[in-house]
């Protein structure tokens with residue numbers, strides 16, 4: 434039987450409806466007409482398959498509105514990171530301070546002196562906005578910034594060690610997050626990796642015996658996301674620096690996270706600072722902007738003036754340079770370090786890392802009844818002690834005592850897995866998606882990183898279980 438489409442409204446009739454006229458005013462004629470056509474085409478397809486499918490004008494208008502709203506909504510949006518990993522690479526790593534966000538805002542919609550020297554009315558260098566500040570904070574002679582730390586390591590190797598040998602301990606040939614592997618970066622940068630020592634032990638003579646006329650650089654790399662324990666031995670940065678300098682070679686350190694404050698004064702695990710690496714004789718140090726530093730994605734290179742100058746002359750520097758938004762956020766982030774007592778108050782990353790377990794527990798107690806009510810009889814919820822992790826290349830050990838809301842579906846045994854996935858999906862489907870972690874049969878919401886609990890609570894009523 435041929436389906437009769439003559440009852441369907443025309444595009445013009447649809448456009449004449451006040452709701453769709455409003456859409457046209459908002460999104461323009463062509464996008465609105467395209468959406469109406471798509472909705473009508475879909476309905477025809479549905480009617481061909483099932484001629485009795487009910488429809489009405491109001492419903493079609495609703496579909497048009499839904500589609501246009503969905504296509505106007507961004508894909509990249511805020512979520513609640515309740516995974517317990519503070520610096521979560523998949524969830525955007527460091528949170529910027531309000532000052533850093535405001536600095537970005539200030540240069541986005543207007544012209545700025547990004548590469549313009551206001552005093553001399555001459556061409557400037559975008560690094561001018563941050564290099565003095567970085568040098569003041571780290572004790573380095575010079576600094577420059579690129580897109581991320583992977584780019585910083587790449588540019589360093591490509592500038593100082595192209596067609597030369599780079600000596601690295603076997604215990605430091607790391608892989609970070611799958612795509613960043615030291616041997617691969619070396620090869621792409623045109624440097625020849627010379628592995629020395631063994632996985633667990635490297636001695637000073639391993640380095641010295643490997644030095645040849647083709648050596649371009651000695652390098653140490655922060656093992657970041659793993660630790661070697663037991664019968665181990667490494668060579669300190671200070672000793673490798675001495676060895677390099679005795680042979681007139683530069684010594685570089687990839688610190689990975691790189692922090693500017695002594696973490697033990699914050700009650701956190703020890704982490705080598707950039708200042709220490711410089712003081713111990715590194716000629717160049719690279720570190721990330723969006724790990725423990727708490728700023729935007731960036732790779733910061735600090736070190737000796739002539740080496741930084743060579744790096745800045747590498748034509749690839751231009752391909753790896755940062756945008757004004759990054760510069761603005763980085764400058765504002767670095768400024769916080771001039772006021773060390775305020776760091777754990779003003780810098781979100783450091784504030785969350787040092788958040789007292791008692792405060793997190795109190796938040797859990799406040800939220801428990803609200804969450805219990807939202808879950809009704811689908812799941813039960815209780816408060817559990819747990820451990821958060823620093824994340825992003827910091828040791829994956831349990832060092833931050835925290836508290837979580839542990840949600841267990843009522844369905845146990847067969848079907849428990851499905852019930853658990855449904856539960857996790859429901860939290861991810863909220864207007865501001867909530868991302869937890871599943872562990873030992875429960876969905877855990879670690880509250881360490883929950884500061885906007887008003888938004889969290891207010892959307893619980895929309896949970897679709």
Ligand SMILES: *Cc1c(COP(=O)(O)O)cnc(C)c1O
Nearest residue numbers: 581582583655657689690721826
């Ligand atoms: C994280 C890390 C990198 C990569 O830094 P990105 O800023 O993510 O590009 C490189 N080296 C080490 C040791 C790291 O920990």
